[in-house]
Amino acid sequence: xxxxxxxxxxxxQKSATVAKERLQILLAHERSxxxxxxxxxxxxxxxxxxxxxxxxxxxxxxxxxxxxxxxVEVLELNLVLPDEKR
Amino acid sequence: MSKVIVVTSGKxxxxxxxxxxxxxxxxxxxxxxxxxxxxxxxxxxxxxxLGVERRVVYDFVNVVQGEAxxxxxLIRDKRVENLxxxxxxxxxxxxxxxxxxxxxxxxxxxxxxFDFIVCDSPAGIEKGAQLALYYADEAxxxxxxxxxxxxxxxxxxxxxxxxxKRAETGQEPIVEHLVLTRYNPERxxxxxxxxxxxxxxxxxxxxxxGVVPESEDVLNASNAGTPVIMLEGSDASEAxxxxxxxxxxxxxxxxxxxxEKKGLFKKLFGK
Numbered sequence: 592x593x594x595x596x597x598x599x600x601x602x603x604q605k606s607a608t609v610a611k612e613r614l615q616i617l618l619a620h621e622r623s624x625x626x627x628x629x630x631x632x633x634x635x636x637x638x639x640x641x642x643x644x645x646x647x648x649x650x651x652x653x654x655x656x657x658x659x660x661x662x663v664e665v666l667e668l669n670l671v672l673p674d675e676k677r
Numbered sequence: 678m679s680k681v682i683v684v685t686s687g688k689x690x691x692x693x694x695x696x697x698x699x700x701x702x703x704x705x706x707x708x709x710x711x712x713x714x715x716x717x718x719x720x721x722x723x724x725x726x727l728g729v730e731r732r733v734v735y736d737f738v739n740v741v742q743g744e745a746x747x748x749x750x751l752i753r754d755k756r757v758e759n760l761x762x763x764x765x766x767x768x769x770x771x772x773x774x775x776x777x778x779x780x781x782x783x784x785x786x787x788x789x790x791f792d793f794i795v796c797d798s799p800a801g802i803e804k805g806a807q808l809a810l811y812y813a814d815e816a817x818x819x820x821x822x823x824x825x826x827x828x829x830x831x832x833x834x835x836x837x838x839x840x841x842k843r844a845e846t847g848q849e850p851i852v853e854h855l856v857l858t859r860y861n862p863e864r865x866x867x868x869x870x871x872x873x874x875x876x877x878x879x880x881x882x883x884x885x886x887g888v889v890p891e892s893e894d895v896l897n898a899s900n901a902g903t904p905v906i907m908l909e910g911s912d913a914s915e916a917x918x919x920x921x922x923x924x925x926x927x928x929x930x931x932x933x934x935x936x937e938k939k940g941l942f943k944k945l946f947g948k
Binding site: 605606607608610611613614615617618621622625 | 823824827828831832835839865867868869870871872875879880
């Protein structure tokens with residue numbers, strides 16, 4: 592029933608909107624990976640090894656990306672340190 | 678100056694061969710000399726869509742490997758003057774095509790005075806697809822308003838920008854054109870399908886060459902071995918004619934973006 596759909600549908604998000612948002616997030620991620628320099632995975636490994644010498648970390652928790660902001664290339668390194676066990 | 682056009686998409690089944698056949702036919706109808714090449718070695722279908730399947734004697738691989746010359750392998754279309762088809766091989770594996778071999782065939786076609794060389798890419802991003810786009814000057818990215826197709830198109834755009842001859846040799850980049858196929862304005866209006874604006878402005882961000890509405894005529898045309906552009910009076914045919922005109926530089930407003938107006942009764946109580 593189109594009338595019912597119309598009345599009920601107002602609050603529900605349309606599936607096309609969901610599709611667009613999912614695509615925007617996904618493609619932004621895939622494009623940045625595509626543009627990432629080829630040395631990035633190797634560099635990530637080495638940085639991990641250095642950090643692991645001092646703190647116990649989970650490799651999954653290190654995120655490295657190269658972004659462009661205001662015409663400057665930024666190397667972003669994101670690491671969540673584990674709670675210290677006492 | 679001859680131009681190499683690749684028709685590509687990443688995803689299969691979105692309308693690459695339909696688009697290749699119709700655009701090549703449309704360009705030939707305008708008086709240009711056109712060759713359309715099927716790069717889908719092992720799974721050729723362009724011959725079937727153009728209705729020349731029983732006239733294939735030699736194919737693309739035969740030419741690349743020097744077993745036949747271009748003249749023997751090019752199939753002249755009987756309906757449209759100046760349209761020639763180079764079929765893919767049905768028996769060989771994809772390794773049969775090489776970058777040098779394909780380049781030679783394209784050079785020979787240019788020397789033969791072809792204005793447009795349309796390369797119908799296979800699905801995927803493997804060797805066949807990469808060879809089809811390697812020598813391109815312009816690209817038609819065929820996309821359906823559906824998430825997986827849009828994602829794969831973006832992937833192919835990345836390959837066009839990085840792995841084509843133009844990219845590798847630092848020339849001007851390949852000119853990109855979006856061809857949106859199987860568009861259903863009714864479903865766009867009800868919010869169930871990505872709209873042209875969603876895809877062109879918010880997601881892929883490449884210039885739109887044209888929108889082909891979802892149409893029963895596409896199946897009817899392929900059943901008959903006629904490119905759909907020749908099905909006079911059909912929406913898909915009109916859409917492809919617009920696409921050819923715009924490709925040749927004509928400014929034309931986009932059509933088939935709005936749903937047909939429904940009456941109030943249907944709007945309220947219809948499906």
